[in-house]
Amino acid sequence: MSSAKARTFKLLQQLAPESSPPLAVLHRHTRRHLASAAAASVTATPATATTSAAPTATLDQPGPSTPTPHGVHPSPTSASSSGPPLVDLEDLSEVDPSAAPGTAGHCGPCPVRQQCLTTGVHVCATGGKGGKGGVPGEDIESPLAESLRFSTPGLPKRAKARLAGPSGNFWYAVEVDANVKNEEVVAAVFWKTSIAIWRDANGKLHAIEDRCAHRQLRLSAGFVEGETLACCYHGWAYDEHGKVVKIAHEIPDAFRKESMPVDPTPGETVDGAPCVSGPNLPKISVRTYPIAVKYGLIFVFPGDPALADSVPLPSIPHLVENPALAHQIVDLSVNAHWTLIVDNNCDFMHAFLHRKYRPFVWPHLKSTARIGDTVRVEYLTDMASSPGAKILGTNTGQDTIVLEYQYPYQRSDLANKYAHICFLLPIDEKRTRTFYIFTWKEMKAGPIDIPNWIRPPIVAGIHKLYLVPVLKQDLYALEEEQACNDLHATKNSVELNPLVSAFQSLTVEKWQEYLDSERARRQSMSRRNWRASFGAGLSDWRWADL
Numbered sequence: 001m002s003s004a005k006a007r008t009f010k011l012l013q014q015l016a017p018e019s020s021p022p023l024a025v026l027h028r029h030t031r032r033h034l035a036s037a038a039a040a041s042v043t044a045t046p047a048t049a050t051t052s053a054a055p056t057a058t059l060d061q062p063g064p065s066t067p068t069p070h071g072v073h074p075s076p077t078s079a080s081s082s083g084p085p086l087v088d089l090e091d092l093s094e095v096d097p098s099a100a101p102g103t104a105g106h107c108g109p110c111p112v113r114q115q116c117l118t119t120g121v122h123v124c125a126t127g128g129k130g131g132k133g134g135v136p137g138e139d140i141e142s143p144l145a146e147s148l149r150f151s152t153p154g155l156p157k158r159a160k161a162r163l164a165g166p167s168g169n170f171w172y173a174v175e176v177d178a179n180v181k182n183e184e185v186v187a188a189v190f191w192k193t194s195i196a197i198w199r200d201a202n203g204k205l206h207a208i209e210d211r212c213a214h215r216q217l218r219l220s221a222g223f224v225e226g227e228t229l230a231c232c233y234h235g236w237a238y239d240e241h242g243k244v245v246k247i248a249h250e251i252p253d254a255f256r257k258e259s260m261p262v263d264p265t266p267g268e269t270v271d272g273a274p275c276v277s278g279p280n281l282p283k284i285s286v287r288t289y290p291i292a293v294k295y296g297l298i299f300v301f302p303g304d305p306a307l308a309d310s311v312p313l314p315s316i317p318h319l320v321e322n323p324a325l326a327h328q329i330v331d332l333s334v335n336a337h338w339t340l341i342v343d344n345n346c347d348f349m350h351a352f353l354h355r356k357y358r359p360f361v362w363p364h365l366k367s368t369a370r371i372g373d374t375v376r377v378e379y380l381t382d383m384a385s386s387p388g389a390k391i392l393g394t395n396t397g398q399d400t401i402v403l404e405y406q407y408p409y410q411r412s413d414l415a416n417k418y419a420h421i422c423f424l425l426p427i428d429e430k431r432t433r434t435f436y437i438f439t440w441k442e443m444k445a446g447p448i449d450i451p452n453w454i455r456p457p458i459v460a461g462i463h464k465l466y467l468v469p470v471l472k473q474d475l476y477a478l479e480e481e482q483a484c485n486d487l488h489a490t491k492n493s494v495e496l497n498p499l500v501s502a503f504q505s506l507t508v509e510k511w512q513e514y515l516d517s518e519r520a521r522r523q524s525m526s527r528r529n530w531r532a533s534f535g536a537g538l539s540d541w542r543w544a545d546l
């Protein structure tokens with residue numbers, strides 16, 4: 001975002017009354033009106049603005065060493081004496097707080113965590129260390145609320161499938177491993193639930209509920225120190241089990257047992273500040289999640305933790321055979337329900353969309369079969385017409401490709417020569433993050449096999465010049481489909497591919513099964529926690545997330 005847009009956005013924030021809704025949700029005409037006022041005041045009084053002590057003056061002071069009250073640094077170019085030019089207000093959508101993680105400005109309006117609107121660098125309003133933050137305002141719905149909505153009488157299967165979430169009792173890729181460095185924290189959202197992923201100073205990864213037990217701030221807005229994750233507000237620090245092990249303020253007498261510390265614990269600090277710690281702190285904890293790394297991706301098990309050990313991480317046969325086989329991760333965010341992406345990846349009838357790149361031509365649907373929690377589809381199609389296939393000589397003409405919705409993953413296999421897997425991270429009903437991995441067991445230059453050691457740049461080239469452009473065509477169509485389905489929610493769709501109905505059945509069944517099991521699990525957990533807490537005194541708390 002340009003410095004002019006950044007300044008105008010800040011001015012709009014200041015002009016809006018405290019009780020106003022976030023700017024991004026203001027009616028377009030209201031935004032235009034506010035923008036005119038903001039632009040007029042800046043253009044007309046640049047000299048006053050640079051000398052006044054009012055917040056607007058701070059905005060126009062030059063240099064990165066003069067943060068605004070929220071820690072946002074103006075660009076050096078903002079010192080222009082002629083005032084900023086008028087900006088196109090429609091571009092303010094860049095700071096929409098509901099934007100998907102990873103998009104520009106997604107944490108712009110957050111009062112605690114700010115992203116510098118000129119440099120894109122995350123800065124911490126508290127002046128200390130800070131995590132990358134997450135999606136502000138995520139709503140964590142209970143299984144009961146989801147169930148009620150999902151069971152609305154008369155809801156057709158198609159509509160149910162588009163409301164359905166993913167069963168949490170599987171491993172989900174939530175982030176690229178390389179994106180979380182030592183002593184960093186990032187937020188990932190799995191179906192409306194934000195999870196803080198953090199790596200301690202020893203390189204060990206952890207996943208924890210993204211809320212502080214104190215006042216619910218996001219822990220992903222905090223910071224990692226050694227082997228703890230600290231909240232940015234009052235400095236409560238959590239260990240790998242989600243337990244509070246340091247508190248950076250006194251425990252008032254009203255809540256303190258005799259055994260609990262009164263004075264700061266010698267030698268212990270939170271980011272240099274005094275704190276109490278030790279075995280006699282109040283028992284406070286938040287939920288943690290099983291976490292693992294495979295194929296360069298971080299996987300989390302968001303459902304019943306007791307099942308995590310018995311549910312295998314997904315595997316990629318080509319990489320099982322040869323873990324060193326050259327491959328890359330394609331990380332794409334799509335503004336569409338996750339099942340639309342599964343449909344798209346398996347419904348080859350959309351060859352028309354890719355008529356320029358020709359990854360598959362005039363496919364013939366040979367079979368559709370449901371086998372347990374997998375829907376398997378076979379197409380006979382020409383996969384040798386694309387420029388990539390011609391260069392690599394991998395395919396010879398008509399081939400049978402198997403595509404599977406192997407719940408909750410989607411994968412393909414072309415005669416054990418070429419394959420892909422798509423890991424989906426459903427964020428909510430309209431947003432999904434995807435991680436694709438493509439593998440080539442065979443890769444040829446004419447009749448010659450290309451050895452694996454020289455494949456990485458070739459694989460990188462295929463991704464850049466061919467696969468990603470093809471996927472972006474899909475992304476465009478998917479976002480269009482989501483938007484238009486919302487627009488025509490009550491209209492019938494004419495569907496000619498039988499796999500779509502089979503996919504919807506599997507999605508609806510698995511979601512209902514998960515909602516039922518989660519409700520039962522949480523109810524029993526709640527009863528257990530209540531019994532454990534009863535009589536333990538006011539100093540003992542345990543988490544119960546019904």
Ligand code: FES
Pocket residue numbers: 212213214215216217231232233234235236
């Ligand atoms: S809100 Fe987290 S420590 Fe107070």
Ligand SMILES: [Fe+2]
Pocket residue numbers: 344345350353354470474
């Ligand atoms: Fe496609």
